Amino acid sequence: MSISPELLLRLEMQDLQDRYMAAIDEDRLEDWPKLFVEDCLYEIIPKENEDAGFPAPVMYCDSAGMLRDRVISLRNANIYAQPHYRHFTSGLTCRMEDGEVVMTSSYVVINTHTDGSSFVYQAGSYKDRVVKTAEGWRFKAKRVVYDTLRVQTLLAYPI
Amino acid sequence: MSISPELLLRLEMQDLQDRYMAAIDEDRLEDWPKLFVEDCLYEIIPKENEDAGFPAPVMYCDSAGMLRDRVISLRNANIYAQPHYRHFTSGLTCRMEDGEVVMTSSYVVINTHTDGSSFVYQAGSYKDRVVKTAEGWRFKAKRVVYDTLRVQTLLAYPI
């Protein structure tokens, strides 16, 4: 049978989200910036601020170069204990708008402490803009809006 | 390549579940009843009761009108602090039976407290019946069977 353009787009977006999560969770951080176009936006922002229209991101990068710098510093700095993240997404919705894909999904990150216990680290939603490039779909913007205000550790690693 | 009818049905069912979860998690509660046919069943029932063949649902609605009423009362009542739910599903299985889709999946709901911490609120399984309408696939029945007997807050919001 043939598949509708809408379902095919969903599949391609799910594939992109899975590549994103796998890059972080399988400790291939160097692959993370490759999923963005050069002229991109990546920010992490508390839902409280987002809802109040008061943007005060706790992390803000406006180019893939800044994402690569962040990876380099995470690899070289010893001040951060490396987390063991596992990302999960759901509720993916997407639609085309001005030649870009506008995508929303819920996420939860499970972290495993150095003491060996696993717990819910952070929940929230991804608000993404995705564009088609010669290398495939890439994030033009990824806005991470988190519900969990009581974040236990420094937000140094990508969500 | 072409896709088998079974895999295409899976994709369409996953899309329906995602719309369901997104409506609740993105605070578009008014879209929630629209995913059901008018003559529908929605109930939340503890697994203990389900396994014992002793149906005593903690929430029971047998029409889309009752679902709409519930949304209106949730929007207008001030007695419930609005939760920040994030739904996740997995293990989707589905098959056709008498022209309806019989679907099962596991779910977990992560909630974020007013104190800002996120935790596992409830786990269980969805037992659904889905029918094709002129507007697309709709739930004829959604039975929410929960494992988590120690539910911390009133079950006022849809799961």
Place this chain on the structure above:
Amino acid sequence: MSISPELLLRLEMQDLQDRYMAAIDEDRLEDWPKLFVEDCLYEIIPKENEDAGFPAPVMYCDSAGMLRDRVISLRNANIYAQPHYRHFTSGLTCRMEDGEVVMTSSYVVINTHTDGSSFVYQAGSYKDRVVKTAEGWRFKAKRVVYDTLRVQTLLAYPI
């Protein structure tokens, strides 16, 4: 529209993972060994050991017969309280290698205690090898590499 071979393979692998999780979570343990070829590997191993190249699995089965034996003993032994597991996966990546599918995904298992509370039981990653048989895709190897070192209960049930 037509679907690419890569996306079709993803869908088929997701379907296999969902069948796997549903067999365990819906208490159809007898269906669990049927998802493996006879000459298979199933092991559960701490990530610490995996990373150190020091394989010391806490569970090790090298045939579907051993998996069936395990199910029989779980069904007959009264020494284990049966858990209420709910499995979730994400970040699925897969590729063909020597006629087999090499697949990786993250997982989290939510468990519900006998006291009725639900919590994160274990997180980690599945490292799978999948082959095509006359009955469909089957696991040739499933290696469960867990992050969560502080596992609260005996690892008797399959993850």
